[in-house]
Amino acid sequence: MNETSSQYLTHSRKVVYMGHRKFLICTHHWRKDKKNFDGEVDFGEPVVPKSGHEVLNDIDGAMDFSEPYRFDKTRKHKYSDDTRGWKKKSIFFKLPYWPDLKLRHNIDIMHVVKNVIESLTATLFNIKGKTKDTSKSREDLKDHRLKKSLHLQPHGNSFIMPMACYHFTKNEKQRVINLLKSIKFPDGFASNISRCIKKEEFQLSRMKSHDFYVFIQRVLPLSIRGCLTKEVRVVLYELSEFIQKLCARNVYLDVLEKQEAEIVVILCKLERLLPQSFFDIIIHLLIHLPYEAKLAGLPQYRWMFPFERKVGVLKGYVKNNARPEGCIAERYLDNECLTFCSMYLNDVESAFNMTERNNERMDVQGQISVFSCKGRPLGSRKICDMSANELKKIHTYILNNCHEMEKLINDHKVELEKENYNDGSTRQQLFAPEIRILSHGPSHSVNQYSGCMVNGYRFHTQSREKNRKTQNSGVIVQGCHKTNIIDFYGILQEVLELEYLGDNKRVLVFKCDWFKIDDRNGLQVDKESRATSINTSRKWYRDQPYILASQAKQVFYVPDLKLGRNWHVVQSSIPRALYDIPLEEVYQEQEPVLNSGIDLNMDKAPLTRGGGTVPLEIPDLSTVGGDCQGLDDEGFIDSSDLESSQEEEFSEDEDDCTDSE
Structure with missing residues (x-):
């Protein structure tokens, strides 16, 4: 504790902890910089954390902890240089393994x-x-x-x-x-x-x-x-x-x-x-x-967020401020009893059979990729008849993005070379039942929804979130543009559910507006923050607005203060309760880097705005009873x-x- 750099400020009347230059490398030029730091050079060495046994020896030699510590206002307590600051011995040191822990607190x-x-x-x-x-x-x-x-x-x-x-x-x-x-x-x-x-x-x-x-x-x-x-x-x-x-x-x-x-x-x-x-x-x-x-x-796994939430629930149990502990104990006991009794109730919704708000549909039993999407539509269903041209666009996109179709086409070409072209029974054996169902095409009656839960994301159409405080319509998907794989950014407009022949054979499709990002007029990346900004007023691929719901990931857009007008900064969203666990060993070089490194070029950084000519007027310090930091800078x-x-x-x-x- 003695080696920690600290300083007492007379006017602010507080202890501050600076001196972080001692953690730099020995040859760093900031160690010799007096002007921009504390006015002195700093060639000190970083503090080495003490082991549990060293801390225990310091505490035992500090003072007698058999009696509780009492602060005497009449005199200052003086401690030796090795034990200054120790006033209490933690009860955890009674554990035999506590001094051997590398992280005790x-x-x-x-x-x-x-x-x-x-x-x-x-x-x-x-x-x-x-x-x-x-x-x-x-x-x-x-x-x-x-x-x-x-x-x-x-x-x-x-x-x-x-x-x-x-x-x-x-x-x-x-x-x-x-x-x-x-x-x-x-x-x-x-x-x-x-x-x-x-x-x-x-x-x-x-x-x-x-x-x-x-x-x-x-x-x-x-x-x-x-x-x-x-x-x-x-x-x-x-x-x-x-x-x-x-x-x-x-x-x-x-x-x-x-x-x-x-x-x-x-x-x-x-x-x-x-x-x-x-x-x-x-x-x-x-x-x-x-x-x-x-x-x-x-x-x-170490922060206090879950504990703070639990304490908030317990505080909500208090109805009598004069007896808060009794209220918490009674409500907690009631909750435990009701939870235990609900285990024997089958026809009543309880904590054991309650459906989660953001769960996805789990009753999908498709064998091919397009029929095995576990997305769940949200909102009321609206049945509409789609034109043959639009239906053809959707069906063509589904066929081109069905992984099983590529292998089937290649196998079918090989089989046609071996067998007689007129032998239809042999070719029919190559097709799985769901492939034949997919080949017949979807029904002209399409179910339209205003939202969807898929891939751990909760998507809403742009019209649904118009008067809401949340934004769930941002979509990002990887695609091919002029032989290059790029990220397409868009806004969700419609959620469509196509029905095919067969039992529960459905495909969820998103209809989106895509932003044009092929040049600097549509997309820019800031050098400092590495933030990606897009122009939301430019659109492209108007004739290809459809994607599979299983392909979509969620982003949200924030107005860009620097470029203004129709420019927005793209921010990625994290899926709910889903973790990307690699099947192979992943090296750190594959992780995304937001900034290329720490910028050290600050030797000529000014400390005032506008060259130090923009003042804030405050009254005479002799008449100030408190802080003067809240004065307006207008004028x-x-x-x-x-x-x-x-x-x-x-x-x-x-x-x-x-x-x-």
């Missing part, structure tokens, strides 16, 4: 991410009472002679607080708030974040832990496109990617080893940009997350001075599109 990634992003968003939006960039933090910078461009400047009887490079301007706040108000996620992907927006005050409030988890991975990288300075955007992209990789379903050991080095660079970049008061202990804990993932495995910001910093180049190379995928 798990850092909850859910609360770490929640607190980190809450502090970060409050600082970016300069939310009063929550931001870490206050007048007191600026005074601390002045005392330590750091970041001179951010020091408070006298202005008559008051002081001016220069606008930092990590602050949103008023126009940028308006754009980001409008995006958060209009964003829609797929069903079950996230909660309705728009309810957490205070549009008049440009603030985020009442966000839950999972909202912050989704915000850092999906929303924040899209919100800062075209905003802030390049250096701030890059480090936020890298932080978002770090958390996204760490919380992925599949975590590889070599990726975790790279993340141990990347998070050090990310924290050093944040030290160069943000004030000292930002780096409390929760920020420092980020550096230990990859190491714990190497020891304990996936964070999904001090010239938006024309900021336009030049918001322009970015997009990749003109189509190979970047493939790399981003």
